[in-house]
Amino acid sequence: MKTICKILTLVTTMTLLNGCSDNEVGDVSLGVFTTKDIKLDALQDPIITGVTCHISSIEANLDLSDPSDSSIACRQTGEITLAMIAQIDMSDSGEVVFKKSKSIFFKNMKVRRIYDAKSQTLMYLSYSTKETSGSYKHSLSTVPLWGTKAYQP
Numbered sequence: 001m002k003t004i005c006k007i008l009t010l011v012t013t014m015t016l017l018n019g020c021s022d023n024e025v026g027d028v029s030l031g032v033f034t035t036k037d038i039k040l041d042a043l044q045d046p047i048i049t050g051v052t053c054h055i056s057s058i059e060a061n062l063d064l065s066d067p068s069d070s071s072i073a074c075r076q077t078g079e080i081t082l083a084m085i086a087q088i089d090m091s092d093s094g095e096v097v098f099k100k101s102k103s104i105f106f107k108n109m110k111v112r113r114i115y116d117a118k119s120q121t122l123m124y125l126s127y128s129t130k131e132t133s134g135s136y137k138h139s140l141s142t143v144p145l146w147g148t149k150a151y152q153p
Contacts, residue, residue: 023041023042023043024039024040024041025040025041025042025054026038026039026040027039027040028040030058035060036058036059036060037058037059038056038057038058038059039056039057039058039059040054040055040056041054041055041056041057041100042054043055043097043098043111044077045097045113046097047084047087047088047097047113048080048084048085048088048113048122049078049079049084050076050077050078050079050080050081050084050148051074051075051076051077051078051080051122051124051143052074052075052077053072053073053074053098053111053124053126053141054072054073054074055070055071055072055098055109055111055126056070056071056072057069057070057071057100057109069137070109070126070127070128070137070138070139071126071139072111072124072125072126072139072140072141073141074122074124074141074142074143075143076143076148079148079149080143080145080148080149080150081148081149081150082149082150082152084150085115085145085150088113088115089113089115090115090117092114093112093114094112094113094114094115094123094125095112095113096110096111096112097111097112097113097124098110098111099111108128108129109126109127109128109129110126110127110129111124111125111126112124112125112127116142119144120144120145120146120150120151120152121142121143121144121145122142122143122144122145123140123141123142124140124141124142124143125138125139125140126138126139126140126141127139
């Protein structure tokens with residue numbers, strides 16, 4: 001009985017913590033007979049502050065693990081300068097700019113910023129760190145630098 005109480009306390013705590021994101025801007029219920037919701041988060045890039053990404057993902061309030069599916073859309077919402085671009089990781093793998101736990105079993109959703117120098121475009125890749133149904137779920141959005149102070153003709 002004590003074990004069941006501990007599990008229920010853990011699940012309740014996780015449910016409450018999942019709903020407390022500072023980045024959450026929307027919450028859509030998937031219906032009366034389900035405990036799953038679509039959560040919408042807004043993330044401002046910490047270095048390229050003129051970029052905001054909106055990420056949607058499903059949270060299963062009473063499960064120990066959330067589905068891995070996510071979607072991302074990033075747009076220029078402010079100034080992007082050459083000085084900002086000079087501060088980012090220019091490697092092929094880029095850098096993680098956002099991370100959210102999706103399970104108590106070490107599954108995370110991450111957003112990674114990668115710079116495509118040839119096309120002068122910022123790429124934002126949202127992905128799950130744990131394989132689900134034979135696939136790593138991922139989604140991509142791009143923000144071209146054309147028309148910004150960071151664009152180099």
